[in-house]
Amino acid sequence: MLAVHTPSRQAPAGQRQRYSRGGIPAQQRVLRAQGRKTLRRLLEAGLAEFGARGLHAVSVDDVVRRAQTSHGTFYLYFSNKEDLFQALLRDALHEMKIITDEFPVVTRNEAGRMALRGWVHRFCDIYLTHASVLRIFSQAEIVGEAAWRDGLQTLFRLAEAITTGMTASRQDVPDGPGRHDELTALACLMMLERVNYLISAGVRLPREEMADRLTAILYAAFPAAPMAGGRGRTGTE
Amino acid sequence: MLAVHTPSRQAPAGQRQRYSRGGIPAQQRVLRAQGRKTLRRLLEAGLAEFGARGLHAVSVDDVVRRAQTSHGTFYLYFSNKEDLFQALLRDALHEMKIITDEFPVVTRNEAGRMALRGWVHRFCDIYLTHASVLRIFSQAEIVGEAAWRDGLQTLFRLAEAITTGMTASRQDVPDGPGRHDELTALACLMMLERVNYLISAGVRLPREEMADRLTAILYAAFPAAPMAGGRGRTGTE
Amino acid sequence: MLAVHTPSRQAPAGQRQRYSRGGIPAQQRVLRAQGRKTLRRLLEAGLAEFGARGLHAVSVDDVVRRAQTSHGTFYLYFSNKEDLFQALLRDALHEMKIITDEFPVVTRNEAGRMALRGWVHRFCDIYLTHASVLRIFSQAEIVGEAAWRDGLQTLFRLAEAITTGMTASRQDVPDGPGRHDELTALACLMMLERVNYLISAGVRLPREEMADRLTAILYAAFPAAPMAGGRGRTGTE
Amino acid sequence: MLAVHTPSRQAPAGQRQRYSRGGIPAQQRVLRAQGRKTLRRLLEAGLAEFGARGLHAVSVDDVVRRAQTSHGTFYLYFSNKEDLFQALLRDALHEMKIITDEFPVVTRNEAGRMALRGWVHRFCDIYLTHASVLRIFSQAEIVGEAAWRDGLQTLFRLAEAITTGMTASRQDVPDGPGRHDELTALACLMMLERVNYLISAGVRLPREEMADRLTAILYAAFPAAPMAGGRGRTGTE
DNA sequence: GATGAATGAGATTTCATTCAT
DNA sequence: TATGAATGAAATCTCATTCAT
Numbered sequence: 006m007l008a009v010h011t012p013s014r015q016a017p018a019g020q021r022q023r024y025s026r027g028g029i030p031a032q033q034r035v036l037r038a039q040g041r042k043t044l045r046r047l048l049e050a051g052l053a054e055f056g057a058r059g060l061h062a063v064s065v066d067d068v069v070r071r072a073q074t075s076h077g078t079f080y081l082y083f084s085n086k087e088d089l090f091q092a093l094l095r096d097a098l099h100e101m102k103i104i105t106d107e108f109p110v111v112t113r114n115e116a117g118r119m120a121l122r123g124w125v126h127r128f129c130d131i132y133l134t135h136a137s138v139l140r141i142f143s144q145a146e147i148v149g150e151a152a153w154r155d156g157l158q159t160l161f162r163l164a165e166a167i168t169t170g171m172t173a174s175r176q177d178v179p180d181g182p183g184r185h186d187e188l189t190a191l192a193c194l195m196m197l198e199r200v201n202y203l204i205s206a207g208v209r210l211p212r213e214e215m216a217d218r219l220t221a222i223l224y225a226a227f228p229a230a231p232m233a234g235g236r237g238r239t240g241t242e
Numbered sequence: 243m244l245a246v247h248t249p250s251r252q253a254p255a256g257q258r259q260r261y262s263r264g265g266i267p268a269q270q271r272v273l274r275a276q277g278r279k280t281l282r283r284l285l286e287a288g289l290a291e292f293g294a295r296g297l298h299a300v301s302v303d304d305v306v307r308r309a310q311t312s313h314g315t316f317y318l319y320f321s322n323k324e325d326l327f328q329a330l331l332r333d334a335l336h337e338m339k340i341i342t343d344e345f346p347v348v349t350r351n352e353a354g355r356m357a358l359r360g361w362v363h364r365f366c367d368i369y370l371t372h373a374s375v376l377r378i379f380s381q382a383e384i385v386g387e388a389a390w391r392d393g394l395q396t397l398f399r400l401a402e403a404i405t406t407g408m409t410a411s412r413q414d415v416p417d418g419p420g421r422h423d424e425l426t427a428l429a430c431l432m433m434l435e436r437v438n439y440l441i442s443a444g445v446r447l448p449r450e451e452m453a454d455r456l457t458a459i460l461y462a463a464f465p466a467a468p469m470a471g472g473r474g475r476t477g478t479e
Numbered sequence: 480m481l482a483v484h485t486p487s488r489q490a491p492a493g494q495r496q497r498y499s500r501g502g503i504p505a506q507q508r509v510l511r512a513q514g515r516k517t518l519r520r521l522l523e524a525g526l527a528e529f530g531a532r533g534l535h536a537v538s539v540d541d542v543v544r545r546a547q548t549s550h551g552t553f554y555l556y557f558s559n560k561e562d563l564f565q566a567l568l569r570d571a572l573h574e575m576k577i578i579t580d581e582f583p584v585v586t587r588n589e590a591g592r593m594a595l596r597g598w599v600h601r602f603c604d605i606y607l608t609h610a611s612v613l614r615i616f617s618q619a620e621i622v623g624e625a626a627w628r629d630g631l632q633t634l635f636r637l638a639e640a641i642t643t644g645m646t647a648s649r650q651d652v653p654d655g656p657g658r659h660d661e662l663t664a665l666a667c668l669m670m671l672e673r674v675n676y677l678i679s680a681g682v683r684l685p686r687e688e689m690a691d692r693l694t695a696i697l698y699a700a701f702p703a704a705p706m707a708g709g710r711g712r713t714g715t716e
Numbered sequence: 717m718l719a720v721h722t723p724s725r726q727a728p729a730g731q732r733q734r735y736s737r738g739g740i741p742a743q744q745r746v747l748r749a750q751g752r753k754t755l756r757r758l759l760e761a762g763l764a765e766f767g768a769r770g771l772h773a774v775s776v777d778d779v780v781r782r783a784q785t786s787h788g789t790f791y792l793y794f795s796n797k798e799d800l801f802q803a804l805l806r807d808a809l810h811e812m813k814i815i816t817d818e819f820p821v822v823t824r825n826e827a828g829r830m831a832l833r834g835w836v837h838r839f840c841d842i843y844l845t846h847a848s849v850l851r852i853f854s855q856a857e858i859v860g861e862a863a864w865r866d867g868l869q870t871l872f873r874l875a876e877a878i879t880t881g882m883t884a885s886r887q888d889v890p891d892g893p894g895r896h897d898e899l900t901a902l903a904c905l906m907m908l909e910r911v912n913y914l915i916s917a918g919v920r921l922p923r924e925e926m927a928d929r930l931t932a933i934l935y936a937a938f939p940a941a942p943m944a945g946g947r948g949r950t951g952t953e
Numbered sequence: 954g955a956t957g958a959a960t961g962a963g964a965t966t967t968c969a970t971t972c973a974t
Numbered sequence: 975t976a977t978g979a980a981t982g983a984a985a986t987c988t989c990a991t992t993c994a995t
Contacts, residue, residue: 034957035957036957036958037957037958037995039957039958039959039994039995040957040958043958043959058383059381059383059384060383061298062383064984064985064986065985065986065987066984066985066986074959074960075959075960075961076960076961076962076986076987077959077960077961077962077987077988077989078958078959078960079987080986080987080988081957081958081959084987085986085987086986140382140383141383144296144380144381144383144384145377145443145444146295146296146297146299146377146378146381147296147381157445184451185451185455188447188448188451188452188455189455189458189459191437191447192433192437192452192455192456192459193433193459195432195433195436195437195439195440196429196430196432196433196436198436199432199433199435199436200428200429200432202432203432206382207382208394210425210428211425214421214422214425215425215429218422218425218426218429219429221426221463222426222429222430222459222462222463225459225462225463225465226458226459226462226463228462274975276975276976277975280975280976301967301968301969302968302969302970303967303968303969311976311977312976312977312978313969313970313977313978313979314970314971314972314976314977314978314979315975315976315977317969317970317971318975318976322969322970323969508978509978510978510979511974511978511979513973513974513978513979513980514978514979517979517980532857533855533857533858534857535772536857538963538964538965539964539965539966540963540964540965548980548981549980549981549982550965550966550981550982550983551966551967551968551980551981551982551983552979552980552981554965554966554967555978555979555980558966559965559966560965614856614857615857618770618854618855618857618858619851619917619918620769620770620771620773620851620852620855621770621855631919658925659925659929662921662922662925662926662929663929663932663933665911665921666907666911666926666929666930666933667907667933669906669907669910669911669913669914670903670904670906670907670910672910673906673907673909673910674902674903674906676906677906680856681856682868684899684902685899688895688896688899689899689903692896692899692900692903693903695900695937696900696903696904696933696936696937699933699936699937699939700932700933700936700937702936748954750954750955751954754954754955775988775989775990776989776990776991777988777989777990785955785956786955786956786957787956787957787958787990787991788955788956788957788958788991788992788993789954789955789956791990791991791992792954792955796990796991797990
């Protein structure tokens with residue numbers, strides 16, 4: 006048999022591996038005034054639609070209809086629906102990072118309590134502002150691997166900040182916060198998240214009072230002295 | 243019971259409900275041995291698939307493939323995908339109702355604490371058993387109006403049970419639990435839910451220690467004496 | 480920071496890697512009478528459409544319209560347009576393999592010449608029968624890597640058969656066909672292919688006379704004695 | 717000249733010709749330095765892209781990206797993708813016309829053989845230089861009606877030149893080349909085309925040896941004396 | 954001349970659901 | 975009961991082409 010043949014195409018091989026093609030997801034592109042305006046319209050429309058119906062119930066068509074633009078235009082700015090969601094998520098997580106840094110040192114006195122209360126309020130406000138997106142994010146199933154990782158990181162950073170702020174004023178325990186405290190902070194954070202989720206999902210709860218309760222629970226969850234033996238100990242027992 | 247709740251979603255109500263005229267759902271039908279077996283296979287397949295991919299990512303096709311049956315057969319037992327989900331959800335909520343009744347009277351002593359701890363453990367176990375379904379349920383957007391209402395009711399009943407159990411031993415306050423306590427209970431319940439959600443979603447947390455923390459927080463959240471003035475007061479201040 | 484977290488989802492990880500899903504490309508499936516009929520209709524429609532317009536100019540829509548079936552049905556039998564094409568190509572290549580085996584031993588006399596002529600005729604007939612598909616195949620750019628490889632293999636096998644048949648009767652050269660002969664056979668084969676391509680593409684050539692010419696060229700291309708020194712030598716010069 | 721050809725495609729005529737009203741093609745316009753530069757960049761980009769992926773797999777976007785210019789600019793120079801292709805094809809066909817005129821008179825001696833060999837070499841070189849375009853052209857389905865006609869004309873001219881050159885030295889047949897010779901020339905030309913196509917498509921063949929084989933076949937295909945009775949006859953049988 | 958932006962028709966593919974056997 | 979087959983609405987995404995600046 007012919008020894009010469011190498012039955013694999015060299016040159017014209019390229020046509021199969023279509024590299025992403027359609028998209029140039031934009032945002033890298035330099036946008037002029039008009040472009041920026043359209044981008045903003047799309048982001049706003051996405052936020053509104055997602056908030057009203059959730060990620061998968063919303064079609065790209067819904068978004069562009071609300072943004073008063075065309076189907077093709079959408080793909081000029083985002084490579085798909087998820088991409089749009091990620092952009093919105095980025096914003097929300099960014100704000101979360103900001104209030105992470107704002108978590109106060111909670112001292113064991115009225116001032117500390119007030120500071121904590123202020124922060125809880127702020128958390129609730131921010132959550133509700135970005136509720137549409139955060140609500141969707143909290144559904145692990147739905148977001149991509151990368152976004153999920155991003156979000157968890159933000160979550161854990163926040164838990165860390167809470168741990169630090171809540172335990173900073175303990176004079177009698179120089180060794181700093183322990184694992185217990187971190188788990189406590191994480192649990193409290195989940196509580197904050199979910200309560201606000203409920204509210205954003207339409208369950209009518211008295212927001213002011215709820216904020217007070219959340220503050221109280223957080224405050225009580227971190228006793229002045231650290232707990233021993235895996236069980237909490239409130240000072241006076 | 244919490245007077246606050248309005249268990250109907252405002253915003254996210256809109257998800258598309260096309261294809262309504264499902265075909266004579268069966269289940270009313272008297273099933274013989276073979277029929278019951280098929281039904282069970284479908285339920286198991288549904289649970290497994292939902293757990294692996296979430297409600298909307300699973301197609302009827304996935305379910306019947308796993309159940310080793312045909313497409314047509316599915317519609318002999320369920321009127322649609324959501325119908326299958328509801329059946330699974332019913333089971334999970336049923337178990338939740340059971341542990342609702344098991345919530346102990348938590349006395350202000352070691353025995354009370356132990357009882358509470360036992361219950362928290364049980365809650366976690368049950369949650370994780372039905373995690374696939376509960377996880378999906380906790381995504382308001384996704385389930386139908388009726389199921390959402392059902393679930394919220396279960397939730398509020400549970401919050402109520404917690405309120406009662408945690409405040410029953412207060413001798414000095416004969417007027418029973420107040421609104422504060424109910425909100426506190428609800429918040430704590432959300433914490434329980436979400437922490438278990440995290441675990442079920444694959445975030446590796448030390449389950450034993452976490453259960454201890456949750457117990458401690460719950461315990462601390464309900465001080466022996468009721469709080470006055472909208473702010474919590476831990477006995478020792 | 481919390482040491483516990485492993486921010487990667489275990490359980491619900493599955494929803495991303497949608498395994499092919501829609502498709503079950505059929506042909507594996509056991510088809511009943513009706514299914515086989517539909518499959519045949521699709522294949523016939525595909526052949527006709529491809530013949531009329533070429534692979535990429537034909538849409539799935541064209542095929543189902545001609546096959547008098549629905550869009551969804553198409554995907555019950557083929558995973559996409561290319562899949563349909565491959566099925567058709569398989570048939571064509573199969574026939575090519577058959578005539579590969581039929582290539583005669585061409586002796587240096589009238590009988591040999593007649594045998595060769597008969598085979599050339601048969602090649603032309605088969606080519607024209609499957610012209611729609613073979614024409615498309617001969618456009619490397621268009622077919623997938625695997626199909627291309629398959630086709631080239633068939634090609635080289637055919638070239639090999641020609642080499643053998645054309646040189647078998649050489650008594651004076653016991654060492655069999657050389658590299659020269661193989662290249663000659665390949666070149667002649669390409670000639671056969673392309674001439675028939677022209678005809679199938681609508682260029683009106685006298686088929687009978689052309690078959691005679693092709694036979695003559697093939698015959699002349701393989702002189703009774705092998706050529707030396709890289710240049711052909713017809714025995715009698 | 718071959719009387720047989722009808723250079724109009726019957727069957728494969730149908731490819732969709734939507735979007736006809738292209739925008740004032742330019743090229744009529746007088747181009748200044750900058751304009752000429754842009755035009756050249758576009759042509760080069762087109763050649764490269766077409767070579768890598770084939771006509772229909774390349775989008776205008778691919779071309780302008782490679783040419784480092786904008787989408788709008790493209791339509792300043794070409795009315796559409798096909799227009800760009802035609803421009804490139806024109807160049808290739810032009811070179812083909814040039815070597816058409818260079819086909820030598822092949823005498824029945826070593827000198828004739830050498831002249832033929834030289835020309836075959838040159839043909840191969842030119843083919844491979846313009847391979848991207850010629851390869852696409854040889855896919856009838858793909859090019860427009862006019863281009864196809866143009867190309868066929870070039871083809872037949874070339875066949876005619878070969879006929880003339882190969883039969884010019886026959887002294888014993890004063891009546892010139894017959895229909896047989898023209899068909900032979902056409903067949904040989906198709907062989908040349910397709911072998912070079914294979915090479916350009918990535919099949920590794922020894923180019924030098926192949927050129928030798930092609931020369932030999934061509935030489936052998938035209939015997940010194942014309943053939944009679946529809947069957948080839950090499951003078952000495 | 955050049956280019957960012959917009960457009961919308963159309964192609965591909967999926968999937969819940971129904972139906973005939 | 976069970977199931978293979980069919981359906982068609984709808985979603986996603988692409989891309990040639992036009993336009994305003």
